[in-house]
Amino acid sequence: MKKIVFTFSIITAVVFSSLLSCKNANEQSQNIQPPAVIEGQQTTFDSTAIDDFFVTYPQLKEYQPEVKKLYRKHQYRYIWFDKNGINEFANLLYDKTNNLEEEGVATNVPYKAKFDGIHNSLNGDSKPNIETELLHSSLYFFYVMKVYHGLDTDKSKEAEWYIPRKKQSYINYLDSLLTNPALINKDEKNLFSQYFLLKKALQKYRQIEKKGGWNNINIDTAVTSYKIGDSASVIAAIRKRLFLSEDLKSDSGSPIYDSELSKGILNYKERRGFLSNSTITNALIEDLNIPVSQRIKTIIVNMERCRWVSSDIPKAKELIAINIPSFQLSYFKNQEVVLRSKVVVGKILNKTVIFSAPMKYIVFSPYWNVPASIKKNEILPAIAKNPNYLTEHNMEWNGNNIRQKPGPKNSLGLIKFLFPNSNDIYLHDTPSKNLFEKETRAFSHGCIRVAKPKELAIEILKDNPEWTPEKIDSAMHSGKETWLTLKEKIPVYIGYFTAWVDNDGTIHFYNDIYKRDETLATLLFEQ
Numbered sequence: 001m002k003k004i005v006f007t008f009s010i011i012t013a014v015v016f017s018s019l020l021s022c023k024n025a026n027e028q029s030q031n032i033q034p035p036a037v038i039e040g041q042q043t044t045f046d047s048t049a050i051d052d053f054f055v056t057y058p059q060l061k062e063y064q065p066e067v068k069k070l071y072r073k074h075q076y077r078y079i080w081f082d083k084n085g086i087n088e089f090a091n092l093l094y095d096k097t098n099n100l101e102e103e104g105v106a107t108n109v110p111y112k113a114k115f116d117g118i119h120n121s122l123n124g125d126s127k128p129n130i131e132t133e134l135l136h137s138s139l140y141f142f143y144v145m146k147v148y149h150g151l152d153t154d155k156s157k158e159a160e161w162y163i164p165r166k167k168q169s170y171i172n173y174l175d176s177l178l179t180n181p182a183l184i185n186k187d188e189k190n191l192f193s194q195y196f197l198l199k200k201a202l203q204k205y206r207q208i209e210k211k212g213g214w215n216n217i218n219i220d221t222a223v224t225s226y227k228i229g230d231s232a233s234v235i236a237a238i239r240k241r242l243f244l245s246e247d248l249k250s251d252s253g254s255p256i257y258d259s260e261l262s263k264g265i266l267n268y269k270e271r272r273g274f275l276s277n278s279t280i281t282n283a284l285i286e287d288l289n290i291p292v293s294q295r296i297k298t299i300i301v302n303m304e305r306c307r308w309v310s311s312d313i314p315k316a317k318e319l320i321a322i323n324i325p326s327f328q329l330s331y332f333k334n335q336e337v338v339l340r341s342k343v344v345v346g347k348i349l350n351k352t353v354i355f356s357a358p359m360k361y362i363v364f365s366p367y368w369n370v371p372a373s374i375k376k377n378e379i380l381p382a383i384a385k386n387p388n389y390l391t392e393h394n395m396e397w398n399g400n401n402i403r404q405k406p407g408p409k410n411s412l413g414l415i416k417f418l419f420p421n422s423n424d425i426y427l428h429d430t431p432s433k434n435l436f437e438k439e440t441r442a443f444s445h446g447c448i449r450v451a452k453p454k455e456l457a458i459e460i461l462k463d464n465p466e467w468t469p470e471k472i473d474s475a476m477h478s479g480k481e482t483w484l485t486l487k488e489k490i491p492v493y494i495g496y497f498t499a500w501v502d503n504d505g506t507i508h509f510y511n512d513i514y515k516r517d518e519t520l521a522t523l524l525f526e527q
Helices: 004-031 048-056 058-073 086-099 110-120 131-148 153-157 172-179 181-187 193-210 234-245 257-273 282-288 292-307 372-385 433-437 451-458 469-476 517-525
Strands: 318-323 327-331 336-346 355-364 394-396 402-403 417-420 442-444 448-449 481-493 499-501 507-509
Touching: 048 058, 048 131, 058 131, 058 172, 086 110, 086 181, 110 131, 131 172, 131 292, 153 517, 172 181, 193 292, 193 499, 234 257, 234 448, 257 507, 292 499, 292 507, 292 517, 327 451, 336 433, 336 451, 355 469, 372 402, 394 433, 417 451, 433 451, 442 448, 451 469
Parallel strands: 318 481, 336 442
Antiparallel strands: 318 327, 327 336, 336 448, 355 417, 355 481, 394 402, 499 507
């Protein structure tokens, strides 16, 4: 009987212990705040110490409001210390801040020598120190503002970026990091996933730079182009250049333009958004001569743009994204691309604006209501020269305005997609199909012409049984304007990325058609 009682006692103790452990684990998972007690030590400090601290460390003063909010939330408890001294995340934060270059951030850390002294002279003293405590809180806000937030909204608008930016609570985020410091290494809850792909590309291109980069290729002006079968010393130089940027798997050193080199040329042209052919022109050689340092700068500039993109955007059920420099539209459903299309964007004098808005309508066989500026600067002068201009262009007066009637020659083509906005920009078809075969496609007055408008409409209406492909085609050719209100609005994002990395790690560089990179680089590198 004693054995039975003893065994039952042991089982009861184990069960009780297990339940208690589960309870504690559950409480810990729900309470992400740092421990309230540091064994045998003072756990709180006088709130007036914060103001005194920023008098002593004025270079950190911009973070004073956030530091105050942080400690009000934590009842002025120490959060950077545990029973062993400075905690794990404090050390990780220090390491991350020492490697800001990896994040594409070019700036000096305020009071770096002070932080170096703290972390390089640890003597095992676990006693909390108010100066060390507030230095780390300030360092945290310095880090997240530089790496996660980037330039403030006013400066991003100065760089002509008008997509709304997500408001982040970095105070709440700190609680998560204190519980799980590893989150800081790759947290796509706070950063657009493209950021991390560009970060890897930055590391690769910096390695190329450390090894000497690539040499400038001499251009023989007596030769306009090279084709497969041609032989020249410049061919060997091009082969080496493409090997360094991993467009070629190996470098044979051959001066003969062979099929292997042709594959490298095609890879490079695809990454650059150039027309796909194997001809090597002097213009292509000039492009190959762009130094690796410039490519690094381009990557850094685009990492900054990624900081302005909400990490929630790619998670949308569906969205349409247009990248101006790549002249491409991508339609996503459930985070998968279901349609890609070439586009024509605004010319230099009529830049397409970077913004977002929800698509609400599709208009079949649309009228083109001529904008006031085009009416004044183009149509009225044409009428003055040719009284029959409106008739010849299937146009008519509509009150005091001019519009073009529906039809195959309508400037908007047979269909348009509306996402009402103050910029009066929308997507539309075009009768000028030949423009989609151009390498640089900046020809419009600001709106975006789509190479595959019918395919886009079919994909948008795929789940609407009333609108079959046949009905869509019929409505496009009816000659009568028909409006369709979408059951579900589709977010449309018009962005500007001159560097973009595919999921397989392939980086694409696109021409900075509106010269926005240099403006942004100036804002970044003057920090």
